[in-house]
Amino acid sequence: MRGISKRVFLRSTGLIAGTAILGIRRARATEGWDVIVVGGGTAGLPTAIFAAERGAKVLLIEKSGLLGGTLDRSAGQIAAAGTKFQSAKNIQDTPEAHFEDIMRITRGTCDPALARLLVDNATATIDWLADNGYTTLPEHPVIEGEHEAFTTARYLWGPEGGRSILKVLKPQAEAAIAAGKVTALMRTGAVELMQDVKGAVIGVITEDSDGLRAEHTGKSVVLTSGGCASNPKMFEDLHGVPLYARAAYPFSQGKGIELGVAAGGYVRGGEKYLCNSGSVLADINYPSPIFGSAVTDPRRRQPWEIIVNRRGERFVREDHPSVDEREHALLKQPGMRSWVVFDQEMLDKAPPLMPALGNERMLGLFDAHPMFAKADTIEGLAKKLGITPNGLIQSVANYNDGQAKGVDIFGRKHMPLPMARAPYYAVAQQGITIISFAGLAVDNTLRVVKEDGEPVVNLYAAGEVLGAGATSGNAYTNGMLVTPALTFGRLLGSKLLPLRTA
Numbered sequence: 001m002r003g004i005s006k007r008v009f010l011r012s013t014g015l016i017a018g019t020a021i022l023g024i025r026r027a028r029a030t031e032g033w034d035v036i037v038v039g040g041g042t043a044g045l046p047t048a049i050f051a052a053e054r055g056a057k058v059l060l061i062e063k064s065g066l067l068g069g070t071l072d073r074s075a076g077q078i079a080a081a082g083t084k085f086q087s088a089k090n091i092q093d094t095p096e097a098h099f100e101d102i103m104r105i106t107r108g109t110c111d112p113a114l115a116r117l118l119v120d121n122a123t124a125t126i127d128w129l130a131d132n133g134y135t136t137l138p139e140h141p142v143i144e145g146e147h148e149a150f151t152t153a154r155y156l157w158g159p160e161g162g163r164s165i166l167k168v169l170k171p172q173a174e175a176a177i178a179a180g181k182v183t184a185l186m187r188t189g190a191v192e193l194m195q196d197v198k199g200a201v202i203g204v205i206t207e208d209s210d211g212l213r214a215e216h217t218g219k220s221v222v223l224t225s226g227g228c229a230s231n232p233k234m235f236e237d238l239h240g241v242p243l244y245a246r247a248a249y250p251f252s253q254g255k256g257i258e259l260g261v262a263a264g265g266y267v268r269g270g271e272k273y274l275c276n277s278g279s280v281l282a283d284i285n286y287p288s289p290i291f292g293s294a295v296t297d298p299r300r301r302q303p304w305e306i307i308v309n310r311r312g313e314r315f316v317r318e319d320h321p322s323v324d325e326r327e328h329a330l331l332k333q334p335g336m337r338s339w340v341v342f343d344q345e346m347l348d349k350a351p352p353l354m355p356a357l358g359n360e361r362m363l364g365l366f367d368a369h370p371m372f373a374k375a376d377t378i379e380g381l382a383k384k385l386g387i388t389p390n391g392l393i394q395s396v397a398n399y400n401d402g403q404a405k406g407v408d409i410f411g412r413k414h415m416p417l418p419m420a421r422a423p424y425y426a427v428a429q430q431g432i433t434i435i436s437f438a439g440l441a442v443d444n445t446l447r448v449v450k451e452d453g454e455p456v457v458n459l460y461a462a463g464e465v466l467g468a469g470a471t472s473g474n475a476y477t478n479g480m481l482v483t484p485a486l487t488f489g490r491l492l493g494s495k496l497l498p499l500r501t502a
């Protein structure tokens with residue numbers, strides 16, 4: 001503990017008595033790292049790979065037994081302007097156009113400095129992936145996926161989603177480990193940061209799977225330990241919204257956020273929370289696994305049904321072309337809960353509402369699964385759902401009236417059938433998110449900053465530990481988590497960290 005004030009050390013570790021320290025069993029301490037990377041996932045792997053390539057002595061701390069983090073399940077959708085993939089298809093694009101799209105889609109709610117850092121550097125990241133074997137689906141780049149469309153086709157993803165990216169990163173990381181350039185401590189979590197008397201970060205305390213603690217000192221520490229979307233308590237504390245879905249990487253426990261705050265940083269972005277629409281949960285208790293998806297996106301399937309809230313009221317033009325509009329409308333509804341309501345004729349004539357399930361299997365779920373209900377009358381259906389009967393009766397009457405006249409009160413265009421033939425059905429949808437919006441504030445060189453704007457010396461962060469709000473704003477912006485995670489990791493490793501070889 002040379003150079004560390006005991007008082008500051010105790011404060012930063014949260015340990016309140018010397019006996020507590022003496023009582024901890026120790027693993028081997030290490031010292032002299034140029035970079036200590038906390039978390040070997042989407043952002044941490046490129047940080048370690050590029051820092052090692054630059055000649056740095058890198059310690060990579062990974063809590064799980066695997067490298068890759070959320071890339072095991074992420075769709076891995078990424079975007080940049082001027083990539084090799086665009087050039088191959090003669091698509092003209094510029095970082096400025098990408099920046100403008102991000103600002104339009106986020107309505108200016110992301111951090112513009114981080115958006116700028118991203119658009120200016122993401123092209124090199126994606127080209128580096130391409131040079132190292134990354135391929136995309138043949139029709140890519142495209143203009144849109146499940147989120148709001150770009151103005152130019154720059155959005156792409158691999159045939160295996162996030163795993164297509166991991167297939168590039170993992171061998172590179174493993175080669176650096178095999179060459180002794182990166183030392184990886186697996187099944188070992190960062191539990192505290194070490195600080196000197198002035199508050200500069202000087203190392204990390206880890207705990208391995210046997211509960212052994214060790215101190216590791218280094219010049220820079222990079223927090224790349226992911227978000228908090230698997231930690232219901234922290235998620236709700238930071239966003240003011242319950243964590244409805246259990247779908248994030250289990251190790252996304254928000255530990256990096258906690259470490260950054262304990263070292264002097266602060267959290268921002270919880271107010272940028274936005275829910276996705278269309279998810280059907282497995283259980284009424286949350287966080288719940290996602291059971292399936294009812295397709296309410298008119299780009300994939302025009303709606304035949306109506307969508308109502310807890311009061312039985314419609315709240316959005318169901319066929320609104322903007323997914324962002326529909327998500328923001330759902331965000332304002334009580335509990336972010338909605339019900340897709342339809343009758344027998346709609347069920348018979350419309351394309352399947354849940355294509356992955358099919359109508360036959362879906363029919364078996366009504367009144368057998370908590371999210372599926374069926375009744376002979378509209379009133380009976382509302383009662384089963386626990387929503388206001390008069391509200392639903394009125395909504396159906398208004399919809400039928402508008403459908404007959406061809407003029408809907410919400411401006412809906414696609415209204416092939418009235419809702420008039422019993423039985424009536426409803427599928428409950430929950431507005432959810434599988435990412436966290438709140439995270440550590442950083443400056444435009446990815447230094448963790450205090451509320452007064454001063455950096456916490458030697459402490460950096462990248463990836464979802466920054467919070468989706470920082471890069472994706474109060475919106476779901478195409479690729480604005482994986483692309484910044486990869487790009488900011490690459491930038492930290494290749495130039496932003498002050499290595500001795502720099």
Ligand SMILES: Cc1cc2nc3c(=O)[nH]c(=O)nc-3n(C[C@H](O)[C@H](O)[C@H](O)COP(=O)(O)OP(=O)(O)OC[C@H]3O[C@@H](n4cnc5c(N)ncnc54)[C@H](O)[C@@H]3O)c2cc1C
Pocket residue numbers: 038039040041042043044061062063064066067068069070071073074075076077078188189190191224225226227247248249251252253255256434435462463464465478479480481482483485
């Ligand atoms: C299903 C799904 C689909 C998604 N699709 C997209 C998409 O298409 N496009 C997009 O832009 N975004 C998408 N996202 C979000 C995006 O994938 C993540 O934000 C991003 O991968 C997170 O990268 P990260 O490096 O911050 O975290 P991770 O990749 O999760 O890496 C963090 C690592 O840190 C480790 N760790 C955690 N705590 C500690 C600790 N205390 N000590 C040491 N190690 C620790 C973890 O085990 C993990 O390996 C999706 C997310 C999900 C869940």
